[in-house]
Amino acid sequence: MPKLRIAIAGAGLIGLRHIEETQRSQSARLSAIVDPSPKATEVAGKEGVPIYKTLDALIAKDRPDGIVLATPNSMHVEQSLQCIAAGIPVLIEKPIAHTLAEGKRLVESAEHANARLLVGHHRRHSPILNKAVETIRSGILGPIVAVVGSAVFYKPASYYDGPNEWRTVAGGGPILLNMIHEVGNLRAMVGEIVAVQAFTSNATRKLAVEDTAAITLRFENGALGTFLLSDTVASPKSWEQTSQENTDYATYPDEDAYVVMGTDGSLGVPTMRLKYYEKKEDRSWYKPFKEKTIPLERADPLALQIEHFAAVIRGDATPIVSGRDGLQNLRVTDAIVEAAKTGKVVNVDTD
Incomplete structure (x- = not known):
């Protein structure tokens, strides 16, 4: 079966990762890059594919089988509508x-x-997240009561410089760029989020967008959660630095980004360290837990996502993360922003 032709729009940090994984794919190959910048022209030359300044030019001259949009957030809707x-x-x-x-x-x-x-x-394609979801749904933790999570790390100044200055204005802060990933993880592991509270701060970087947020969450099943987000602290407690899924990051395999807690046990993710009571009558802080680490098979979720995209193009699969699912993640993050602005509890629609 011939490989599908995939064009990548945007040759920034994440665009380069999509280019890399598309070139490695068993199901797809890179057909073109869409980006008006001189840097993108260099990338296209290195990859041996044509470069186009606009999606219109690409579609008119070199129609691909699929398009990956890795452009600034403000361009996503209009460019997606062009593809549609x-x-x-x-x-x-x-x-x-x-x-x-x-x-x-x-x-x-x-x-x-x-x-x-x-x-x-892309984390919805992660074998680690899928194993965590499987473990939680097995019932070994009992009914879920709470979750504690964090995404705390230090982004270098270059992350915001030059063509990346859009990350210093509305829509470019860690809530939309990073917390939205965590919302997807939390929804997958614990369930729908129905209300949020939040404090945000830009006291460290002093940009127009937040650099730190402290968030509380209420889930549809009654569970509660807390989450700490910051892109300006020296800490390893983030998915990127604990999951070992992306070798671009330093890794600390003994750290967790989440602890999911139920009435019968708790699970650290991504270490998959499980502590639980075998018998309900043993549940007491005076008695020791049974402990084990659930084995994992790791794979790069960005690579798995490209393979899934190819399967969707061919009609062999339906999207794991549909537009409506992505919209719900955005709805929760939008509620977090609103809660931080107003100081109030913000309810989240789950329609």
Whole structure:
């Protein structure tokens, strides 16, 4: 079976990762890059593919089988609508849109057109996350009571410089760029989030967007959660630095980004360290837990996502992260922003 031709729009940090994984794919190959920057022209030359300045030019001259949009958040909706109008399957980097209203408009348009649209919450393809979900759903933890999570790390100044200055303004802060990943993880492991509270601060970087957020969550099943987010602290307690899924990051395999807790046990993720009571009558802080570490098979979720995109293009699979699923992740993050602004509890629709 011939490999599908995939074009990548955007040759920034995440775009380069998509280019790398598409070139390695067993199901797809890189057909073109769309990006007006001089750097992108260099990348295209290195990869041996044509470069286009606009999606219109690509679609008119070199129509691919699918397009990955790794462009700034504010461009996602209009570029996705271009792909939908052209009948080309599209994988949109998260977030699906820079505002909730625009996200709704895109999802409604995609559903009306029966378009093949996926959102790049790539951790839903992670074998670690899938094993965590499987373990939690097995019931060994009992009913879930609480979850504690963190995404705390230090982003260098270069992350915000030059062509990445859009990350210093609305839509470019860690809530939309990073917390939206965590929302996807939390929804997968614990369930739908129905209310949030939050404090945010920009006291350290002093940018127009937040650098730190402290968040509390209420889940549909009654569980509660807390989450600490910061891109300006020296700490390893983040998915990137604990999961070992991306070798670009230093790794600390003894650290967890999440602890999911139920009435019968608790699970650290991604270490998959499980502590539990075998018998309900043993549940007491005076008695020791049974302890074990659940074995894992690791794989790069970005690579698995490209393979999944190819399967969706061919009609062999339905999106693991649909437009509506991506919209719900955005809805929760939008509620976090609103809660931080108002100081109030913000309820989250789950329609």
